[in-house]
Amino acid sequence: MKHRDLLGMEDLERADIERILETANHMREVGERDVKKVPTLRGRTVVNLFFEASTRTRASFEIAGKRLSADVVNFSPSSSSLKKSESILDTARTLDAMDPDCVIVRHSVAGVPKCIADVLSAPVINAGDGAHEHPTQALLDMLTVQQEKGRIDGLTVTIVGDIAHSRVARSNIYGFRRMGAEVRVAAPPTMIPADVETLGVKAYTSLREALEGADVVMALRIQNERLVGSWFPSVREYSATFGLDRARLRFAKDDAIVMHPGPVNRGVELSHELTDDRSSVILDQVRNGVAIRMAVLYLFAGRQRGRAAAEETRP
Amino acid sequence: MKHRDLLGMEDLERADIERILETANHMREVGERDVKKVPTLRGRTVVNLFFEASTRTRASFEIAGKRLSADVVNFSPSSSSLKKSESILDTARTLDAMDPDCVIVRHSVAGVPKCIADVLSAPVINAGDGAHEHPTQALLDMLTVQQEKGRIDGLTVTIVGDIAHSRVARSNIYGFRRMGAEVRVAAPPTMIPADVETLGVKAYTSLREALEGADVVMALRIQNERLVGSWFPSVREYSATFGLDRARLRFAKDDAIVMHPGPVNRGVELSHELTDDRSSVILDQVRNGVAIRMAVLYLFAGRQRGRAAAEETRP
Amino acid sequence: MKHRDLLGMEDLERADIERILETANHMREVGERDVKKVPTLRGRTVVNLFFEASTRTRASFEIAGKRLSADVVNFSPSSSSLKKSESILDTARTLDAMDPDCVIVRHSVAGVPKCIADVLSAPVINAGDGAHEHPTQALLDMLTVQQEKGRIDGLTVTIVGDIAHSRVARSNIYGFRRMGAEVRVAAPPTMIPADVETLGVKAYTSLREALEGADVVMALRIQNERLVGSWFPSVREYSATFGLDRARLRFAKDDAIVMHPGPVNRGVELSHELTDDRSSVILDQVRNGVAIRMAVLYLFAGRQRGRAAAEETRP
Numbered sequence: 001m002k003h004r005d006l007l008g009m010e011d012l013e014r015a016d017i018e019r020i021l022e023t024a025n026h027m028r029e030v031g032e033r034d035v036k037k038v039p040t041l042r043g044r045t046v047v048n049l050f051f052e053a054s055t056r057t058r059a060s061f062e063i064a065g066k067r068l069s070a071d072v073v074n075f076s077p078s079s080s081s082l083k084k085s086e087s088i089l090d091t092a093r094t095l096d097a098m099d100p101d102c103v104i105v106r107h108s109v110a111g112v113p114k115c116i117a118d119v120l121s122a123p124v125i126n127a128g129d130g131a132h133e134h135p136t137q138a139l140l141d142m143l144t145v146q147q148e149k150g151r152i153d154g155l156t157v158t159i160v161g162d163i164a165h166s167r168v169a170r171s172n173i174y175g176f177r178r179m180g181a182e183v184r185v186a187a188p189p190t191m192i193p194a195d196v197e198t199l200g201v202k203a204y205t206s207l208r209e210a211l212e213g214a215d216v217v218m219a220l221r222i223q224n225e226r227l228v229g230s231w232f233p234s235v236r237e238y239s240a241t242f243g244l245d246r247a248r249l250r251f252a253k254d255d256a257i258v259m260h261p262g263p264v265n266r267g268v269e270l271s272h273e274l275t276d277d278r279s280s281v282i283l284d285q286v287r288n289g290v291a292i293r294m295a296v297l298y299l300f301a302g303r304q305r306g307r308a309a310a311e312e313t314r315p
Numbered sequence: 316m317k318h319r320d321l322l323g324m325e326d327l328e329r330a331d332i333e334r335i336l337e338t339a340n341h342m343r344e345v346g347e348r349d350v351k352k353v354p355t356l357r358g359r360t361v362v363n364l365f366f367e368a369s370t371r372t373r374a375s376f377e378i379a380g381k382r383l384s385a386d387v388v389n390f391s392p393s394s395s396s397l398k399k400s401e402s403i404l405d406t407a408r409t410l411d412a413m414d415p416d417c418v419i420v421r422h423s424v425a426g427v428p429k430c431i432a433d434v435l436s437a438p439v440i441n442a443g444d445g446a447h448e449h450p451t452q453a454l455l456d457m458l459t460v461q462q463e464k465g466r467i468d469g470l471t472v473t474i475v476g477d478i479a480h481s482r483v484a485r486s487n488i489y490g491f492r493r494m495g496a497e498v499r500v501a502a503p504p505t506m507i508p509a510d511v512e513t514l515g516v517k518a519y520t521s522l523r524e525a526l527e528g529a530d531v532v533m534a535l536r537i538q539n540e541r542l543v544g545s546w547f548p549s550v551r552e553y554s555a556t557f558g559l560d561r562a563r564l565r566f567a568k569d570d571a572i573v574m575h576p577g578p579v580n581r582g583v584e585l586s587h588e589l590t591d592d593r594s595s596v597i598l599d600q601v602r603n604g605v606a607i608r609m610a611v612l613y614l615f616a617g618r619q620r621g622r623a624a625a626e627e628t629r630p
Numbered sequence: 631m632k633h634r635d636l637l638g639m640e641d642l643e644r645a646d647i648e649r650i651l652e653t654a655n656h657m658r659e660v661g662e663r664d665v666k667k668v669p670t671l672r673g674r675t676v677v678n679l680f681f682e683a684s685t686r687t688r689a690s691f692e693i694a695g696k697r698l699s700a701d702v703v704n705f706s707p708s709s710s711s712l713k714k715s716e717s718i719l720d721t722a723r724t725l726d727a728m729d730p731d732c733v734i735v736r737h738s739v740a741g742v743p744k745c746i747a748d749v750l751s752a753p754v755i756n757a758g759d760g761a762h763e764h765p766t767q768a769l770l771d772m773l774t775v776q777q778e779k780g781r782i783d784g785l786t787v788t789i790v791g792d793i794a795h796s797r798v799a800r801s802n803i804y805g806f807r808r809m810g811a812e813v814r815v816a817a818p819p820t821m822i823p824a825d826v827e828t829l830g831v832k833a834y835t836s837l838r839e840a841l842e843g844a845d846v847v848m849a850l851r852i853q854n855e856r857l858v859g860s861w862f863p864s865v866r867e868y869s870a871t872f873g874l875d876r877a878r879l880r881f882a883k884d885d886a887i888v889m890h891p892g893p894v895n896r897g898v899e900l901s902h903e904l905t906d907d908r909s910s911v912i913l914d915q916v917r918n919g920v921a922i923r924m925a926v927l928y929l930f931a932g933r934q935r936g937r938a939a940a941e942e943t944r945p
Binding site: 042043044045047071073075076077087090091093094095096097098099101 | 692
Binding site: 346347348349350351352370371374375377378381382577578579581598599601602604605 | 672673675677701706717720723724725726727728729
């Protein structure tokens with residue numbers, strides 16, 4: 001890879017993305033075996049440095065690391081050292097001194113993975129930073145689309161939901177644009193960032209128009225607790241206007257697929273029926289998440305430090 | 316095994332139980348080696364999905380999985396995703412999409428493991444659900460009795476404590492009955508379920524009578540915090556009437572053994588002295604717990620998906 | 631090793647310390663490889679029994695265990711079983727019955743690891759007990775000094791901070807004295823134990839005098855929350871009198887090194903500048919921490935139980 005770290009989709013060239021997707025296609029096959037393990041990262045240490053709680057993403061990275069035979073160590077500083085007012089960078093430097101081969105960082109503040117990457121010798125993977133980026137989510141979404149549609153170039157992808165506060169939306173906009181897709185966003189006006197069209201997407205406040213001709217419909221999670229009363233009047237109103245169900249999905253192409261980063265608020269972003277529909281590829285996204293993270297760990301954590309060990313570290 | 320999942324002792328035939336106990340006897344030997352590891356489940360993913368906190372049982376399954384060379388991932392949804400109001404079934408489906416070979420479920424509500432098993436492709440092991448069942452506890456208890464007494468058939472087993480609210484009691488009643496033991500329960504009337512005799516056991520409100528001729532005396536844990544004031548007046552009164560000590564144990568057979576699922580409230584269910592007595596097999600139960608969980612993981616998580624990998628997945 | 635357990639530096643002979651440091655020098659080399667893994671403890675179970683939260687020390691032991699191929703199980707009883715009023719010793723006995731090869735214990739009360747060691751068959755490593763001892767911290771400090779200075783014998787080591795409440799100070803005093811160094815302590819009078827000079831150290835209330843001729847300056851962490859108002863008037867005053875910066879470091883030898891067990895309260899014990907200075911070896915201490923813990927696990931957890939497995943358990 002051109003970059004040492006994976007901080008965001010914004011930094012990736014099309015060739016980088018293609019290489020990650022191609023590697024993930026091989027990795028997916030490992031998950032289908034009885035012995036779901038390859039020796040690729042044997043003797044490598046992967047650290048999950050999660051300042052923000054996340055059972056799903058943490059488990060996905062942990063399973064990915066273990067299937068590559070890496071030693072995976074979970075480190076959630078919130079619970080102890082940060083109470084001692086240790087700075088985030090000192091925490092990261094401490095970890096780095098334990099010689100990990102890769103540090104996966106999640107934090108509620110945008111930019112923290114970049115700040116950490118600047119002081120570490122180990123490569124950093126961003127597992128979500130505030131409303132900034134969540135690159136492995138976008139990559140697993142692209143892998144799922146490629147798998148379902150055979151391509152990404154030329155497709156129309158409609159993202160529905162709180163675009164302004166979504167790192168998933170941001171990373172997907174960069175990624176799908178770079179791969180040649182048309183990207184549309186649909187949301188109430190308060191949830192669309194003012195400058196979103198500078199990213200090369202078209203913004204809609206009509207769900208129907210946004211869905212017309214779409215190959216892929218991606219609903220974002222509504223953060224109930226955070227948003228009500230500030231950006232929109234009620235969950236009920238959001239759902240009435242932007243919630244997706246089978247009837248509304250008919251505005252999109254006949255073979256459109258429905259995606260969601262999970263967990264779904266059933267009855268809010270997606271109707272109960274649509275969540276479990278044949279058109280829904282939500283569980284494929286989860287499965288592809290493990291494959292993408294295996295690919296990313298292989299490409300970013302698997303580099304040789306010296307020449308001598310070259311044979312041992314090749315898959 | 317006949318069933319894909321291990322949800323309760325109620326479902327197991329005598330032949331199933333015998334097979335698990337026999338396998339556990341082999342597994343116990345692994346724990347006595349210096350190198351306590353066999354390659355049986357190499358490349359298999361075992362997930363501990365614990366909605367209810369449990370350090371001991373979780374550690375027992377984790378150690379069992381690791382000694383079989385499985386990758387073990389702990390997943391405690393309480394701390395993050397369930398706060399986001401994700402449904403239990405969606406959590407389970409998400410995990411399932413990461414292709415685990417086995418999901419171990421503990422939940423404070425009876426029936427949850429069954430509901431989860433209904434939607435998963437991975438086998439489910441019940442690690443305790445409400446007051447319903449805790450099958451691996453009953454199996455480790457039976458293994459301990461078999462080891463101490465050389466048999467189960469024909470023995471008299473007396474269970475003392477809050478039968479009505481105990482999954483340990485329920486699973487043991489099913490298991491020991493199926494294996495041909497006589498099972499008695501002893502408790503204050505409020506702690507005995509009305510229909511308990513339909514399970515083939517005899518209920519006593521006199522501890523002395525219940526102990527007469529018993530080969531095995533199993534005390535259950537009193538949930539201090541939960542019960543006082545509702546089902547019985549005080550811990551002191553319970554202990555005075557149903558607490559076991561050396562003097563009372565003399566009502567049972569001379570070579571009777573004392574069991575407890577742990578942790579013991581010393582001085583409540585068992586006197587301090589009796590807890591550490593020669594007759595007590597409490598720590599053997601813990602040791603056998605690892606062996607039973609190895610056996611269960613081997614039998615339920617070790618199945619081949621395809622033929623090709625057959626050799627690698629045999630122990 | 632002469633002792634089965636590693637409870638404190640007080641118990642170690644000079645030959646024991648030299649053996650641990652020498653072994654750690656070999657282990658450090660493992661951390662510099664691409665494949666940071668040796669099969670030494672394959673099939674051994676190492677349990678982190680941490681009653682007191684500690685992300686850094688726990689991670690250091692976990693990484694050390696995994697690099698030796700041990701199965702590492704984290705067990706933090708605070709979160710579940712101790713709520714059930716299970717006694718510490720019963721928790722430890724339960725764990726012991728799962729046949730671990732080593733139990734690493736941290737507790738906020740001095741003496742707990744010793745009490746646990748008295749009832750376990752597995753060796754116990756003390757990972758910090760109250761204000762008593764933290765032997766692996768002292769060992770990693772000695773390894774760092776040996777690496778920087780080529781020796782320990784004959785050096786002058788000045789420890790600055792709350793000596794009275796510091797297990798790090800205590801363990802280092804025992805260790806460095808045993809290895810032939812001169813040890814000085816410097817602190818406000820309320821932070822110096824009355825009988826400290828019986829340990830063979832010289833106590834100073836003048837930082838300048840304590841630093842004169844020092845080869846090694848070790849600052850201790852100030853527990854802000856705990857101390858203010860009781861032993862000294864304010865953090866600001868402590869820092870003004872005993873905080874180290876580049877100017878004050880000039881009282882020590884020109885090539886003096888600066889150590890700190892971490893995490894540093896920047897601007898309190900050490901100035902921001904000095905924390906990141908060339909003279910600071912704080913991150914080397916962290917790196918050496920993994921090497922020391924690998925050495926300690928190798929020496930204490932790697933013993934054979936029987937003869938048959940001898941070949942497999944040798945590194």
